[in-house]
Amino acid sequence: MLTETTLQAASSDCWPGRATGNEPSVGSLAMAGALELMGAPMSFPRNVEIYGEQEPADYLYKVISGAARTYKVLIDGRRQIGAFYLPGDVFGVEIGDEHTFSAEAVTDARILVLKRSAMAALAAHDHEVARQLWMLTGRELQRAQNHILLLIKTASERVASFVLEMAERIESSGEVEMPMSRQDIADYLGLTIETVSRMLTQFENAAAIALPTPKRIVLRNREVLKRLIA
Amino acid sequence: MLTETTLQAASSDCWPGRATGNEPSVGSLAMAGALELMGAPMSFPRNVEIYGEQEPADYLYKVISGAARTYKVLIDGRRQIGAFYLPGDVFGVEIGDEHTFSAEAVTDARILVLKRSAMAALAAHDHEVARQLWMLTGRELQRAQNHILLLIKTASERVASFVLEMAERIESSGEVEMPMSRQDIADYLGLTIETVSRMLTQFENAAAIALPTPKRIVLRNREVLKRLIA
DNA sequence: CGACCATTTGATATGGATCAAGCGATGTGG
DNA sequence: CCACATCGCTTGATCCATATCAAATGGTCG
Numbered sequence: 001m002l003t004e005t006t007l008q009a010a011s012s013d014c015w016p017g018r019a020t021g022n023e024p025s026v027g028s029l030a031m032a033g034a035l036e037l038m039g040a041p042m043s044f045p046r047n048v049e050i051y052g053e054q055e056p057a058d059y060l061y062k063v064i065s066g067a068a069r070t071y072k073v074l075i076d077g078r079r080q081i082g083a084f085y086l087p088g089d090v091f092g093v094e095i096g097d098e099h100t101f102s103a104e105a106v107t108d109a110r111i112l113v114l115k116r117s118a119m120a121a122l123a124a125h126d127h128e129v130a131r132q133l134w135m136l137t138g139r140e141l142q143r144a145q146n147h148i149l150l151l152i153k154t155a156s157e158r159v160a161s162f163v164l165e166m167a168e169r170i171e172s173s174g175e176v177e178m179p180m181s182r183q184d185i186a187d188y189l190g191l192t193i194e195t196v197s198r199m200l201t202q203f204e205n206a207a208a209i210a211l212p213t214p215k216r217i218v219l220r221n222r223e224v225l226k227r228l229i230a
Numbered sequence: 231m232l233t234e235t236t237l238q239a240a241s242s243d244c245w246p247g248r249a250t251g252n253e254p255s256v257g258s259l260a261m262a263g264a265l266e267l268m269g270a271p272m273s274f275p276r277n278v279e280i281y282g283e284q285e286p287a288d289y290l291y292k293v294i295s296g297a298a299r300t301y302k303v304l305i306d307g308r309r310q311i312g313a314f315y316l317p318g319d320v321f322g323v324e325i326g327d328e329h330t331f332s333a334e335a336v337t338d339a340r341i342l343v344l345k346r347s348a349m350a351a352l353a354a355h356d357h358e359v360a361r362q363l364w365m366l367t368g369r370e371l372q373r374a375q376n377h378i379l380l381l382i383k384t385a386s387e388r389v390a391s392f393v394l395e396m397a398e399r400i401e402s403s404g405e406v407e408m409p410m411s412r413q414d415i416a417d418y419l420g421l422t423i424e425t426v427s428r429m430l431t432q433f434e435n436a437a438a439i440a441l442p443t444p445k446r447i448v449l450r451n452r453e454v455l456k457r458l459i460a
Numbered sequence: 461c462g463a464c465c466a467t468t469t470g471a472t473a474t475g476g477a478t479c480a481a482g483c484g485a486t487g488t489g490g
Numbered sequence: 491c492c493a494c495a496t497c498g499c500t501t502g503a504t505c506c507a508t509a510t511c512a513a514a515t516g517g518t519c520g
Contacts, residue, residue, distance in 0.1 A: 072379065074379070074383075074460050075460055076460055078382065078460075080378065080379055080382050082375065082378070094368075095364075095365060095368030095369065095371070095372065100372065100375065101375075124357060127354060127360070130357070130360055130364075133364070134325075134360075134363070134364045134367060135325060137364060137367045137368050137371055138324075138325030138367050139325065140371050141325070141367055141370050141371045141374060142325065142330065144371060144374035144375055144377075144378060145312065145330065145331075145374055147374075147378050148310065148312070148374060148377050148378055148381065149302065149304070149310055151378065151381040151382065151420065152308065152310050152381065152420040153304075154475080154476095155475075155476065181498075181499090182498075182499065182500095183498085190381065190382040191476075191477090192476075192477060192478080193498090193499075193500095194476085194477075194478085194499095194500080194501085195475090195476060195477075197499060197500055197501085198476090198500080198501080200500095201500070201501085213485075214484090214485080214498075214499060214500090230304050230305055230306055230308075384507080384508095385507075385508065411466075411467090412466075412467065412468095413466085421508080421509090422508075422509060422510080423466090423467075423468095424467090424468080424469085424508090424509080424510085425507090425508060425509075427467060427468055427469085428468080428469080428508095430468095431468070431469085443517070444466075444467060444468090444516090444517080
């Protein structure tokens, strides 16, 4: 299963917020070492499944590099993408025993895989770890609520929101390198690829963005985009 | 603030799953009394605000009778209902310090109001309480994820799903007494009242339901509805 | 019983989907 | 290193589901 056994990436910073560690509770420091032992970085090629819907949720995943998506396919073939995960993001957190979405690598990706049972055991003795797990669920909830608000908007509002959101997450010197395809964006926003493409062209014509290549978006005037998002 | 000071409804069963209580951890039993003291049932008339978006999230709410809705209004006036809460449901759980949605009574309602800081203090000493709080967040997440899947479906699929969901939650002898208006349903499903009404008429013509009054839905053939939900 | 408000029903408009080419970037083999 | 094939994206034409606008009906409450 594990493509590598090197554990160096599984350092103590593998858990968000863990670095604060100003609450020396019992087990917290002792278990930090265990964290390193139980996490392993794995490589997933582009478009390869990380886990399937209804599989046992035995692991948590933290993106090191690349990107991942979670999704669900309805009986008639429509696909809904739940979220995109970029370096630093954690996914695969579940309340029940099974994954409710499937997950795939959007691009070639390195992902830190953490055993859930070990996390649970850790949380049972360390309130801070338990709190972090709760926070992760809470952040997913906020993301899902924002997603709901996105899906009631018009096509141009959805696409503008998406561009701005990605800009906040991965902007680098005025540009965004989109890891995902138009189909991915469409399935996230509940639109067709044609509509996504038309909206981007529209934004380009309005001088809000530039598209040197399909995946590269230059932000030329984000005020125009912000005025569109309702 | 409190319309009544009677605490009788704030018994130890006010917390879901708490009744199992087969983990006599420190503080658990001692704090059970505190729970009674900190929860108070309040009465909210129909359409009255329970809390507003961006207000400090100092309390949790458990519906005793009646119904509540959470919602957000976009700048242009569109309203999105996040969820409906019926007797037994808990709402107002937040990760941050502020409510991200507003809440109102759908009908005259009695709602148990629990101080959040007290819950947090309790959770700090009782893993079971902490787990229950986490579970509440997780259940909200699942609900939000289902809501996302609903919003990418067609109008008839959304309305059929809604009727079936409400039936599961409040069916009584083959009937559902809807507490909310058509506008509420429309704002939950991302449709207009006209479309909701037309779909219900359509289901009635297909002999799937009957509508003796607008708020009363008789389930005549739920297989027809199930076949519609994709 | 009467008035009001919610709901239903009808007619028309429209945003985004669908169907159908065309174009361009990427990557491969000669 | 270049020609060509493939795949993903863009652009265009048409259609359809749902919104919008408008009116009629019916349930509820004083």
